[in-house]
Amino acid sequence: MGDKNGGLRLWWSRCREVWDGAEVEKRPKGLADLVRPEDDVNYKVFCETHPEQHLEMQLALGASQRVFDRATGETVQRVLKGALRNVLDDTCPKGKSDDYVRDYLERELAEIRGWLDQDCVTAVSRGLNIGLAMGAGAGVLLLALPLLWGLRALNHLGITLDCDDRWGLLGVFVAGGVGAFGAVLSVLVRLRGSVEQLARRQAVGKGRAPVPPRQLARRLRHEGVYRVGVGWILAMALYFLLSGGIVPVFTVPATAADVCAPAGAPGPAVDGTEFWGFWCAIGFVAGFNERWAFGILRRDTASRTNKATT
Known part of the structure; x- marks a missing residue:
């Protein structure tokens, strides 16, 4: 009986998504929530050395939590998490490789912006x-x-x-x-x-x-x-x-x-x-x-x- 009710709720949830889009996440996440505890130091360095890219990633993460298509939001969050992890793994305390990090994030963010625009379409x-x-x-x-x-x-x-x-x-x-x-x-x-x-x-x-x-x-x-x-x-x-x-x-x-x-x-x-x-x-x-x-x-x-x- 429980499985049947769960199936009905899932069916109703999907119908609502088709009609009115995915529900906005009740507990919104920030970019810091995607950082592993061992990367806290590198994350602070990244925020100081690349404030524009950090802001763009923060805005993209916020937009991914109020998308119309749930799959688009999940994809954007996975890509942001992977990109942030790659950047933090390559960022050293002295802030070297700035051009590499900037170019890499610009390419990832360009794709994310395209996905979010397509979600609006x-x-x-x-x-x-x-x-x-x-x-x-x-x-x-x-x-x-x-x-x-x-x-x-x-x-x-x-x-x-x-x-x-x-x-x-x-x-x-x-x-x-x-x-x-x-x-x-x-x-x-x-x-x-x-x-x-x-x-x-x-x-x-x-x-x-x-x-x-x-x-x-x-x-x-x-x-x-x-x-x-x-x-x-x-x-x-x-x-x-x-x-x-x-x-x-x-x-x-x-x-x-x-x-x-x-x-x-x-x-x-x-x-x-x-x-x-x-x-x-x-x-x-x-x-x-x-x-x-x-x-x-x-x-x-x-x-x-x-x-x-x-």
Whole structure:
């Protein structure tokens, strides 16, 4: 029974790591904790002779204890421990071999910085993908509920819809649902090859301090849901504009009235496929251009910043 509960806890812990990243270590370690007792003297010499490298290693160790991917943190700590041991074994009390130690640590730290940057990229990609999946799932739910139970709920409330009303409302939800998937595709297309830039853009403050990876994932998860919501709204807005004739850009090939026309009515018969196909295409195009909202926000922010500086 104990093994079963332990397996469930391990499974739940791994699921949480996939969702929100690895837990921050409750007992953070310092660089001195990686030093063997017999190396205390050499460690003091190293701190005095190489303060910049010591600071870089200390910062890397701190960053490794709040990474998004646990394996990355463990790898960084192992490399730091090995590098520190090599340096202390080669450092003599007179502080010789400074150039060798400096070059060696710079190479190790360069690799560590690359791993930590990649960890931030993983956090951004994971958070955004989960947010998009959540938004797409919510879009499917919002699309399925009206189609499956909407008419039943209205009939239970004593509201009766004729053919035109049913096709019109269903057209709204279908256009919005397809717009949500258009927004997902739009983000995925732009995400390819630009995750590193997106991770760097999340830095905050005057010094552009990096955001912790778990917070990055959480922020981008909300961003993904927001993008899908924008796709929904844009698609529905475009549906109302075109179906209502407010923006007569082009003639709608099939309306709800055309589909519901009685037999023997003048004009060619209209198949419902033309109605669905047209509004699905319109919804997808509107959702795919969800980037419009981000551009508007950026221009607005930039204008406020310019006004504040002037």
